[in-house]
Amino acid sequence: MPITVRTKQHPHDDAPDTAAAFERLATLPDGAERQALRDGLVQDWLPMANRIAMRYRGRGESVEDLAQVAALGLVKAVDRYDPERGNAFESYAIPTITGEIKRHFRDHMWVLHVPRRVQDLRNRVRAAAKELSQTIPGRRPTVAEIAAQAQMTEDDVRAGFEALDSFTALSLDAELPGSDDGYALGDALGEFDTGYDLVVDREAVKPCIAALPERERTILYLRYFRGMTQGRIAQQLGISQMHVSRLLSGCCAKVREEALADHDDPGPGPGPDPAPNPGTGRDSGSGSGRESGSRP
Numbered sequence: 546m547p548i549t550v551r552t553k554q555h556p557h558d559d560a561p562d563t564a565a566a567f568e569r570l571a572t573l574p575d576g577a578e579r580q581a582l583r584d585g586l587v588q589d590w591l592p593m594a595n596r597i598a599m600r601y602r603g604r605g606e607s608v609e610d611l612a613q614v615a616a617l618g619l620v621k622a623v624d625r626y627d628p629e630r631g632n633a634f635e636s637y638a639i640p641t642i643t644g645e646i647k648r649h650f651r652d653h654m655w656v657l658h659v660p661r662r663v664q665d666l667r668n669r670v671r672a673a674a675k676e677l678s679q680t681i682p683g684r685r686p687t688v689a690e691i692a693a694q695a696q697m698t699e700d701d702v703r704a705g706f707e708a709l710d711s712f713t714a715l716s717l718d719a720e721l722p723g724s725d726d727g728y729a730l731g732d733a734l735g736e737f738d739t740g741y742d743l744v745v746d747r748e749a750v751k752p753c754i755a756a757l758p759e760r761e762r763t764i765l766y767l768r769y770f771r772g773m774t775q776g777r778i779a780q781q782l783g784i785s786q787m788h789v790s791r792l793l794s795g796c797c798a799k800v801r802e803e804a805l806a807d808h809d810d811p812g813p814g815p816g817p818d819p820a821p822n823p824g825t826g827r828d829s830g831s832g833s834g835r836e837s838g839s840r841p
Contacts (some may be wrong), residue, residue, distance in 0.1 A: 560635050561589045567628045586623050587616075590638060594619040597642050604650070611646065618645030663708045669695045670705030753800040761796040768793060 563586055570586065573579035598615035602608050622638035673695035677686035688706075692699045718729050754762060760782070767773045767781070775793070779786040 560593060563589055563634060564628065567626060567634060571628055583623060587620055590619055590623070590634070591616065593635065593638070594642050597639065598646065601646055601650070606650070614646050614649045615642050618642035621645065663704055666697070666701050666705035667708035668705075669697060670702055673697075749804050750800050753803045756803075757796055757800070761792060764789060764792055765796060 566582060566586055570579065570582050573582065594615040595612050598611040599608070601611055618641050619638060622634070622641040625641070626634055626637050628634075670691060673691045674686055677690055677694055681690070686694075688699050688702045691697070692702045695702070697705075718731060754765065757765070763782070764778055767778045768775070773781075775789045776786050779789045782789070
């Protein structure tokens with residue numbers, strides 16, 4: 546049933562006279578009657594909440610979501626309003642609804658985390674720039690002019706301008722402005738360069754390779770830098786292809802073991818040569834490598 550009774554002209558066209566209803570709401574216990582009266586008050590003040598929500602349209606949030614947030618703030622205002630304080634309901638509801646909308650923007654709309662102070666600077670910079678654009682036609686206001694208008698330092702103005710671009714993020718698949726060939730932001734990003742790891746690996750094994758006997762170094766060079774097959778290497782060195790294979794396996798295992806040992810144990814220099822590791826399955830190859838190193 547309707548609970549609104551207009552007794553006089555109100556400065557707000559959508560502000561009903563609900564003083565008596567709020568006084569009655571404060572005396573009712575929890576129950577169906579109190580819930581119905583509360584819902585009626587919310588419905589009566591909903592047009593004002595919608596009007597407040599419309600002030601924030603065009604800022605990246607849909608009108609429907611803004612209306613819902615404003616309605617939530619109105620419900621909080623109805624539940625927390627105390628008529629005994631003597632203030633009109635709208636004087637309490639308007640800041641409550643406005644604060645709920647601003648809190649929504651602060652907590653849910655910023656893509657990047659921006660401190661509250663910088664968010665406030667953004668709002669002041671945007672408002673000052675809007676005011677100056679009406680008095681300075683034909684150009685954008687300068688940082689100094691905005692700082693004077695908003696009574697801020699120029700550094701704070703620059704921080705506010707940076708925050709203007711932090712409210713939303715540009716998709717990596719979005720075409721860059723002024724691009725006619727579909728060039729997107731993702732196309733400008735760099736990729737992981739494995740060449741740096743290759744340089745590090747080469748520097749790590751360089752002293753290990755330098756410590757090998759000359760024949761093993763020659764075999765490694767011909768195989769991995771000249772791309773020769775084991776058969777051609779065997780013909781050039783006058784040894785069997787099986788012997789080349791064993792020497793390759795042995796010296797590669799030795800270089801890998803020494804490089805990994807230097808990486809994992811940067812302590813004092815090594816002592817006597819360790820015994821072959823039976824778990825590697827490379828005993829014969831390693832032995833061949835050491836044996837070939839002792840030959841002329």
